[in-house]
Amino acid sequence: MKKVLIVSPRFPPINAPDLHRVRHSLPYFEEYGWKAEPWRVNPDLVEREQDPLLARTLPDDAFVQTIQALNPKWTRFLGLGNVALRSLPFYYWHGTNRLARGDIDLVYFSTTAFSVTVLGRYWKQRFGVPYVVDVQDPWHTDYYVGKPPEEQPPKFWFSYRLNKYLEPVAMRGVDGIISVSQGYCDTLQDRYDNITPDMCEVIPFGAAEVDFGVMEDNGVTQPFIDPDADTIDVVYAGRGGHDMATAARGIFGALRHGCEEQPSLYNRVRMHFIGTSYAPAGEGEKTIEPIAEQCGVSDAVTEHTDRIPYFQSLRLLRDADHLIIPGSEDPDYTASKLYPYILSQRPVLAVFNQNSSVVDILRETQAGTAVTFNGATATDELSRRILDDWSPMLERLPYTPDTDWDAFEPYTAEAMTRRQVEVFDRVVS
Structure with missing residues (x-):
């Protein structure tokens, strides 16, 4: 059975929209030939509300790994709250040690904490392991450029420039794109010559009754x-x-x-x-x-x-x-x-x-x-x-x-998991 390491910093019991793709897919990955290892950030170091019931929806045998991050109580003094940046060195260290064991076939980044995806390119260069990025929202976008400050996200000046630099680092080495929107795929294909239509698959979130x-x-x-x-x-x-x-x-x-x-x-x-x-x-x-x-x-x-x-x-x-x-x-x-x-x-x-x-x-x-x-x-x-x-x-x-x-039925969690796995299989083959 193939193994996928899933990077999802916000994960149950954290209550955040970007965790539901993986949460809904975990019960079905093995059915389609993949053993999943989700890697989350310690929930106590994620600045989001917690809903303990979310953890009860995970399979009993879910192999969820927890890593640490810089404590926001201290980094906030420097104006840094971003969970991706706070956890990046920890994902780098523990992920590198995990991949060195040689039994991971694919790395899957399913998160809107996009900055961590730059590790995919490093791990691929060092270990030859391909990676897929789940684009649930735009990463680097010009949508808010020129809008009044009150309509821009917090710290837009910093995040816009950071995203402009980091997105190319991750996308110029990516092996597959899963996205909730064809428009996001089109934008990435226009920006990066290495991203072709056959690498991209539009897969909405699945529905879990x-x-x-x-x-x-x-x-x-x-x-x-x-x-x-x-x-x-x-x-x-x-x-x-x-x-x-x-x-x-x-x-x-x-x-x-x-x-x-x-x-x-x-x-x-x-x-x-x-x-x-x-x-x-x-x-x-x-x-x-x-x-x-x-x-x-x-x-x-x-x-x-x-x-x-x-x-x-x-x-x-x-x-x-x-x-x-x-x-x-x-x-x-x-x-x-x-x-x-x-x-x-x-x-x-x-x-x-x-x-x-x-x-x-x-x-x-x-x-x-x-x-x-x-x-x-x-x-x-x-x-x-x-x-x-x-x-x-x-x-x-x-x-x-x-x-x-x-x-x-095609929008159920099981159907959407099957489509994700088809992308995984295509990438590793």
Whole structure:
């Protein structure tokens, strides 16, 4: 059986979006001929919330290795919190010793802590072991260049220059790319002559229905909405950001029109945006409520920036009357959270760039309604189109979507693991 060393600094019990690819795949790797060794950073040295239930979803025989990192309590004095940079020397030392044993066939970097992927090129040169990078988000991107400082990520000046230097180091030696978006693959092919279309595979995150079983079995609750209240609770659980402004304005414009034209229906709507910031608890910037206020619907909109435990977010989806997903203005953005929304079996309304894969998935599976926009779409036009699709959904509540589960099967965790392994096999052959 072949062996893959998986570098995933944020891993259960850490609650972070970039760990779910590996977490969902671990139960199936051996079935397809691969023994996996996930290498995480000590959870106590990762500045993210922990959800102990995440660890219970791992296979009992999962061979998870833990390495250390520089303690953020000390590195913060130097302005360094990045887990990739803090763990880099430890991954270098322990990974080099592990690969020297000669029984690892592939290194797989599945993380948005991209800086650690430069080790793939070093290990390949020293030991001849190929490596694959999972591109879940853009690494080096010009998206925020020229935008106002308040719309840029924290420490953008430093991270932009660091990424501009490190990305070529990793990508000029890579043997395979797995990505959630074709757009990310196209960008890398344009930048690097060594990356060819046959090296790239677009594989969305897999859907794991077992997570909802864990939630139910452990009696998880949430404090944000009362399922028995006489309101229509519309929920979004996930990150916010200035890149979602177009979708947010369209949604809140539709809510304003609805309150004016169908007050008996829309005045019951309460919208909850939960976990919209990755900042430490209590320090997140609200990016949703200010737009609601501009649109005149702030009384119906609540934003809670702090991240919440993963299984609490699943409980929130299941308790909601209706779910809504605002999409990024970036056409390559794919919401990895889409599958829990579908598995919650609640009505879903998504507002996304017309080129996002979310649109195709919702339409193929008939699990929800997608309203699309592009750079030329006027806000009021978008609001009116949202209203046209939203009103019939609200009037029909409560109901369960008529999801085509046969069409959904290719998006399950097992199916996505099989596609990852096909990439592994192709690389090592």
